[in-house]
Amino acid sequence: xxxxxxxxxxxxxxxxxxxxxxxxxxxxxxxxxxxxxxxxxxxxxxxxxxxxxxxxxxxxxxxxxxxxxxxxxxxxxxxxxxxxxxxxxxxxxxxxxxxxxxxxxxxxxxxxxxxxxxxxxxxxxxxxxxxxxxxxxxxxxxxxxxxxxxxxxxxxxxxxxxxxxxxxxxxxxxxxxxxxxxxxxxxxxxxxxxxxxxxxxxxxxxxxxxxxxxxxxxxxxxxxxxxxxxxxxxxxxxxxxxxxxxxxxxxxxxxxxxxxxxxxxxxxxxxxxxxxxxxxxxxxxxxxxxxxxxxxxxxxxxxxxxxxxxxxxxxxxxxxxxxxxxxxxxxxxxxxxxxxxxxxxxxxxx
Amino acid sequence: xxxxxxxxxxxxxxxxxxxxxxxxxxxxxxxxxxxxxxxxxxxxxxxxxxxxxxxxxxxxxxxxxxxxxxxxxxxxxxxxxxxxxxxxxxxxxxxxxxxxxxxxxxxxxxxxxxxxxxxxxxxxxxxxxxxxxxxxxxxxxxxxxxxxxxxxxxxxxxxxxxxxxxxxxxxxxxxxxxxxxxxxxxxxxxxxxxxxxxxxxxxxxxxxxxxxxxxxxxxxxxxxxxxxxxxxxxxxxxxxxxxxxxxxxxxxxxxxx
Numbered sequence: 001x002x003x004x005x006x007x008x009x010x011x012x013x014x015x016x017x018x019x020x021x022x023x024x025x026x027x028x029x030x031x032x033x034x035x036x037x038x039x040x041x042x043x044x045x046x047x048x049x050x051x052x053x054x055x056x057x058x059x060x061x062x063x064x065x066x067x068x069x070x071x072x073x074x075x076x077x078x079x080x081x082x083x084x085x086x087x088x089x090x091x092x093x094x095x096x097x098x099x100x101x102x103x104x105x106x107x108x109x110x111x112x113x114x115x116x117x118x119x120x121x122x123x124x125x126x127x128x129x130x131x132x133x134x135x136x137x138x139x140x141x142x143x144x145x146x147x148x149x150x151x152x153x154x155x156x157x158x159x160x161x162x163x164x165x166x167x168x169x170x171x172x173x174x175x176x177x178x179x180x181x182x183x184x185x186x187x188x189x190x191x192x193x194x195x196x197x198x199x200x201x202x203x204x205x206x207x208x209x210x211x212x213x214x215x216x217x218x219x220x221x222x223x224x225x226x227x228x229x230x231x232x233x234x235x236x237x238x239x240x241x242x243x244x245x246x247x248x249x250x251x252x253x254x255x256x257x258x259x260x261x262x263x264x265x266x267x268x269x270x271x272x273x274x275x276x277x278x279x280x281x282x283x284x285x286x287x288x289x290x291x292x293x294x295x296x297x298x299x300x301x302x303x304x305x306x307x308x309x310x311x312x313x314x315x316x317x318x319x320x321x322x323x324x325x326x327x328x329x330x331x332x333x334x335x336x337x338x339x340x341x342x343x344x345x346x347x348x349x350x
Numbered sequence: 351x352x353x354x355x356x357x358x359x360x361x362x363x364x365x366x367x368x369x370x371x372x373x374x375x376x377x378x379x380x381x382x383x384x385x386x387x388x389x390x391x392x393x394x395x396x397x398x399x400x401x402x403x404x405x406x407x408x409x410x411x412x413x414x415x416x417x418x419x420x421x422x423x424x425x426x427x428x429x430x431x432x433x434x435x436x437x438x439x440x441x442x443x444x445x446x447x448x449x450x451x452x453x454x455x456x457x458x459x460x461x462x463x464x465x466x467x468x469x470x471x472x473x474x475x476x477x478x479x480x481x482x483x484x485x486x487x488x489x490x491x492x493x494x495x496x497x498x499x500x501x502x503x504x505x506x507x508x509x510x511x512x513x514x515x516x517x518x519x520x521x522x523x524x525x526x527x528x529x530x531x532x533x534x535x536x537x538x539x540x541x542x543x544x545x546x547x548x549x550x551x552x553x554x555x556x557x558x559x560x561x562x563x564x565x566x567x568x569x570x571x572x573x574x575x576x577x578x579x580x581x582x583x584x585x586x587x588x589x590x591x592x593x594x595x596x597x598x599x600x601x602x603x604x605x606x607x
Contacts, residue, residue, distance in 0.1 A: 227456060234448050236438055240431065243400060245504065246424030246452035291439045 007294045014289070018302040022081070025306050029313040030073045034320060037065060045069045075208045079270060080312045081305035082211065082218050083203065084277055086267040088304025089222065091278025092285075092296055093260040096232040097253050102167060104279040105264040109174035111275075113147025114140040114268035116177050119184050119195050137213055141265025147173060148261045201274035201327030203312050210270045217266055221259060222301055228256060232293040274327050276334035277304055351376040351540050352397070352508060357406035359392055366392050368564045370406070376507075379534060379541040381555030383548055383575075385585055388561040390544045394512050397542065398429050410508070424452035428501035432513040435493050435500075437486040442496050445485060446472060449503035467503050475499045475529060491522035498529050509533075511543035515550065523547075527554050552576050552599045560584060576600040 030042045041061050048057040049070055059066075087105060094103035105111045118140040120126075127135045154169035181199060188195050197204075231252045234242040243249045267274070281303045282296055289295050308326070311333060315326040352374040359367040367389045374380050382390050395401040397408050399415045407414045410426050418426075428449075435445065450464045472478040475495050485493060494514060501509060509530065515523040531554060533539055545551040551558060558575040560568040562584045568575045581589050581602070590603040 230448075230451065230454075233440070233444070234451060236436075236440065237445065237448065238433075238436055240400065240429075241435070243420070244398060244424065244427075244429040244431075245448055245500070246421040248420040292444065 007292050010289060010295055011298060014295075014299055015302065018299060018306065022302060022306050022309070025309050025313075026077055026081070029077055029309050030069060032313055032317055033068070033073065035065070035068055037069065041065060042069060046074070071207070075211055076203050076312070077309055078211050078215075080203050080309045082214050083267045083271045083274065084281075084304035084306070084308025085222070085301040086214070086218050086263040086304070087274065087277040088281035088300040088307070089225065089297060090260040090263040090267070092282035092293070092300045093225065093232070093256050093263075094278070095282055096235060096293055096296075097256045097260075098166060099236065099238075100167060101283070102279075105260070105267075106174070106273065106275055106278070107167060108170040109147050109151055109177060110144045110261045110264045111268055111273045112174045112177040112181070114144035114265040115199060115273050116147075116180055116184075117143025118269050118272075119181060119199070122195055122198070123184055123188050123191060134213060137266050137269035140269030141262050144261050144265035144268065145258065147177065148257060152257075197325060198272035200325035201272040201330070202315075202323075202325050203271050203308075204316070204323060214266050214270055218263070221263055222298075225256075225259060225297060228252065229293040229297055232256070232297075236291065236293075272325075272327070274308070274330055276330045277308060280330075280334040281307055351411065352542070353409040353412075354393075354397065355407050355409060357393070357396055357403045357408065359389075359396060359401065360404045366564050367396070367403075370566060372559060372566070372569060374508075374540055374542060376540055377534070377538040378556045379531075379543070379554060381551035381558045382542065382544045382561060383546075383551050383558060384561035384567070387563075389564045390561055391512055393561070394429075394510055394542070394544050398427060398510055399423055421452040424504060424506070426506055427508045427510060428504045428506040429510045429512065430494075430497055430501055430514045432516050434490070434497050434514075434517075435485055439484045439486055441481070442477060442483055442485065442488070443468065443472070443481040445496055446481075446499045446503055449500035452504060464503075467505075468499075471499045471502045475502070490517050491519075491525065494518060494522070494526055495529070498526065498533075502533060506539070508540045508542065511541065511545075513544050513546055516546065523550065530554075548576065548581075549601050552601060553594070553597065572599050576602065 027039055027042055031037050031039055044057070045061060045066050046069070047053055048059070091104045094105065094108060095101060097103075118136055121136050121139050151166065151169045151173050154173070155166040157165065185192060185195060185199070231242070231247050234245060234247050235249070235252070239249050264278075282300045285296050285299045285303055289299060308330070311329040312326050314333075315324045315329045318324065318329075354370055354372050357367055357370045358365070370393060372380075382393065384390050392401065396403050397415075399408070399418075402416065407416070409415070410418075410423075415423055415426075446468050447460060447464065450460060450467065454460060454464065469478070472481055475498055477492065477495050477499060480488065480492060480496070485496070488496065497514075511530065514526055518526065527550060530541060530543075534541055543551075543555070552572045555572065557570065558568070558572055559566060560575050560580065567584055568580055576591060577600075578589060578591050581587070581591075588605055590605060591600050592603060593599070594601045
């Protein structure tokens, strides 16, 4: 007998499975790099850094190994997990709210908007006294949100929001912002390398402080959005149908769009514009597990984390000692896989 | 039960509805008829709160519906639309369960009696064998029955129907209207329906409202509204009116010109 408990059974099986995959990906990712480290040492070092648990542990490894694991590779991997989770979740929300399989933080221009704000901060080296290390993320999600507002206003004709116009408006705004970013790049001389790198997406500019900024935010957002999955499911039946069943469509849509844009802004502020995660991961989850957002959202969070940690491992090791921008890897891996899945199971997504 | 009080709707310069006033009593079925572009669907959208009238108001139990919360409106009114449900990969059970939304608080999960209610209604509408199928595998008639089931579990006092039989063959048309009729008899539901088919409208409505170019042309019982001269004037056609031999309601025969 199928029924409403169906989705929680699926989650009970697949959340642990994906968590194990994530754990394996993380462990493997830490061991790979210019200095080879075995898995056992990885876990001992991580264990010893966990409060209480690690207090009584005896150090059987070199200090340099600990530095590599704990201060260089770990923060980067955690950041990859958080950014992947944030982007995948933002993509899933956009696709659900806009009922558009093409919707993604990049298509709507939100990523570019965030990138523009962040690039300006980098260019002028501006740091607010009040905000401190939060300057970059705050400016990035401020400008991302502003971009969404511009896109939304452009798309809103006669007080009605047509979904096709929204995507078109996103493309227009994105093209405009891209030209401004190029201008900044041309003006930036010595900072060009950093800004360019960052525009293509990279997790390399990391230490623990970045994680401290975005971890609580991503966690709170995941919790918050789980209370809105029922509404997301109902929007899939059409806005009028959702409205007649009691969903305050305008309000729910606005809240979700703002939340998704904040997630994008935060992700962009720490890692630049990494494409394809928000498009690919929710689609993959949808193809594998069906179109119930109570399943899609939590599994997208885990899927995005796994995908980005994996992609970053490839980005930093494939051309050692050089490092590739992760955006190249995500597009290179993401696009063909998406094409394959699309061929394999042609069906109506929405 | 429901009062429409001098509702007027303009879309920029175009006057779609002009000073519409009527009342619907509890347990009655009111049919709204009229030619294309007469404002039927707009009127229904205003009654359901989807559109805001330019002036005038719609009151449900003496309260302006625009002042009510969305969930409160949904507990009072359900809507069955012409397009019905989309072809989404969502199961029939999950779709019908969504009708319980206004009864469930934001922090709650679906409770046992919500599930029971859904099972009951699935049996009543004769679609319990479809409950695990996805919407995109259903026929138009089956989907419309799912839409009715979803409206039923919502437990409204008023049901609004916007040409719910448009895309259906005669067997399925009757099937849907019989379901609504049965539901009405069981629970004292109030029904307001827009129908293109005057014969169906005459069979299932207690009262008819004939709209023409945004104003009420006629309002009254079926015999009062379905009259040769009125229909000739409004539809610009020459109909023959006969009495249905079995249930004695006026029916229309069309003659080619």
